[in-house]
Amino acid sequence: MKFVRFETRRGRSAWGWLDSADPTLVREPVGPIATQSLQVHLTDGMEALLAQAAAADTLGHELAALRLLAPVPTPSKFIAVGRNYRAHAAESGSQVPEEPMLFGIMPSAVNDPYGDVVLPTQSDQIDWEGELAIVIGKRARGVKQAQALDCIAGYTVINDFSARDLQRRDGQWSRAKSFDTFKPMGPCLTSVDELGLAEDLHLSVKVNGKQKQDARTSLMVFPVAVLIEYISAFCTLQPGDIIATGTPAGVGQGENPKSFLKAGDVVVTEIEGIGRMVNRIVPSGTSVAANP
Numbered sequence: 001m002k003f004v005r006f007e008t009r010r011g012r013s014a015w016g017w018l019d020s021a022d023p024t025l026v027r028e029p030v031g032p033i034a035t036q037s038l039q040v041h042l043t044d045g046m047e048a049l050l051a052q053a054a055a056a057d058t059l060g061h062e063l064a065a066l067r068l069l070a071p072v073p074t075p076s077k078f079i080a081v082g083r084n085y086r087a088h089a090a091e092s093g094s095q096v097p098e099e100p101m102l103f104g105i106m107p108s109a110v111n112d113p114y115g116d117v118v119l120p121t122q123s124d125q126i127d128w129e130g131e132l133a134i135v136i137g138k139r140a141r142g143v144k145q146a147q148a149l150d151c152i153a154g155y156t157v158i159n160d161f162s163a164r165d166l167q168r169r170d171g172q173w174s175r176a177k178s179f180d181t182f183k184p185m186g187p188c189l190t191s192v193d194e195l196g197l198a199e200d201l202h203l204s205v206k207v208n209g210k211q212k213q214d215a216r217t218s219l220m221v222f223p224v225a226v227l228i229e230y231i232s233a234f235c236t237l238q239p240g241d242i243i244a245t246g247t248p249a250g251v252g253q254g255e256n257p258k259s260f261l262k263a264g265d266v267v268v269t270e271i272e273g274i275g276r277m278v279n280r281i282v283p284s285g286t287s288v289a290a291n292p
Contacts, residue, residue: 001050002188002275003154005038005069006061013037013069017053018188019060026066027058038189039072042239046137046153046191067289070110071156071189072135077241078105079231080131080160080177084221084246091254100222100230105160105244106178112289113157113186113277119263120179121284123163126261129247130205130213130269132198133158134224135189136241140232148228151237154191155198157277158244159184159205159269164253164260181288185242187275195273197224202272203248208265215248217271 002018004026015038016028028034033041033056041049082101083089089096111117119126137153160183166176177183195201198217205213217223222230227243252259261267263283270276282288 001053001191001194003038003071003191004186004188005071005073006066007069016058016061018063024063026061026063028061029053029056029058031057039074039240042135042137042153046193050191050193067112068114068187069112070185072185072240072242073110075107075110075240075242076238077235078107078110078183078244079242080105080244081222081227081246082173085215085219085248086221087215087219087249088247088251088254091249091251096221100227102231103173103177105174105183108180109178109183111181111184111279113184115181115184115279116282116286116288117161117184117267117279118179118181118282118286118288119261119284120163123165123176124260125164125253126281127162127164127252128205128207128212128261128267128269129160129162129251130203130271131158131160131244131247132201132203132217132271133185134227134243134245136237136243137192137239139239140228140237143228143232145225145229148225149192149197151228151232152192152224153239154189155195155274156185156189157187157269157271157274158242159267159277159279160244160247184269184277184279186277190274199223201274204270205250206268207261212252213248213250215250217245219248220245
């Protein structure tokens with residue numbers, strides 16, 4: 001099932017899922033199930049959420065008429081994985097790590113799947129990084145690879161927009177990747193029963209219609225189950241936590257000459273089985289819609 005968050009015509013945030021028979025329709029639940037947010041429902045586990053959704057009365061909305069929102073707007077943790085594709089490590093002039101290389105993202109960077117990305121005044125080297133993101137579905141600590149599937153709610157798409165000059169200057173990457181609007185997420189949360197361990201999904205990024213990234217998740221150095229085991233060995237994962245699994249080759253800093261984003265550029269990020277995001281790059285100081 002593909003779950004979405006959206007803004008209604010009255011300006012409130014709501015959630016629902018794509019109609020399995022007609023994916024141009026969004027089904028919004030009514031009744032008790034609708035009184036809690038999608039993120040809160042994740043605490044009950046994806047299996048319970050799927051059962052409740054199947055039994056719920058619903059209202060129908062045309063998908064094209066809705067403003068889609070990030071499916072998980074306030075994760076308690078946003079963990080990212082660096083250099084998790086060999087070709088990306090090579091284009092960056094870096095070694096492939098012997099174990100997962102992790103860093104943290106400020107949750108306030110989360111943006112909507114069609115939200116504008118604001119260029120910061122502190123950097124003129126903003127780059128794109130399309131990534132598969134794991135959404136945690138239950139409290140998890142000390143999980144082994146064989147049980148990794150049990151703690152995943154599903155998957156979503158992110159683009160890990162990054163200020164390359166600040167990455168080099170700071171040494172650690174959190175500031176360079178945590179500017180407000182830098183982490184568009186969506187367009188939906190595809191439940192784990194549809195994608196399993198997401199072992200071979202096509203990932204694509206286009207900038208102004210030109211193909212930049214074109215890869216498959218099977219190329220990850222450390223696949224989904226390995227990441228779950230590694231991360232849960234030292235910290236407790238909570239429902240709604242995000243793990244961004246790294247980006248493949250094709251980023252702007254890997255081009256010759258290097259290429260960075262400018263105001264007016266349009267970045268399209270798409271992953272098989274989940275969907276497509278479209279993000280416009282806008283100048284510093286541009287006012288953007290708040291994430292309800």
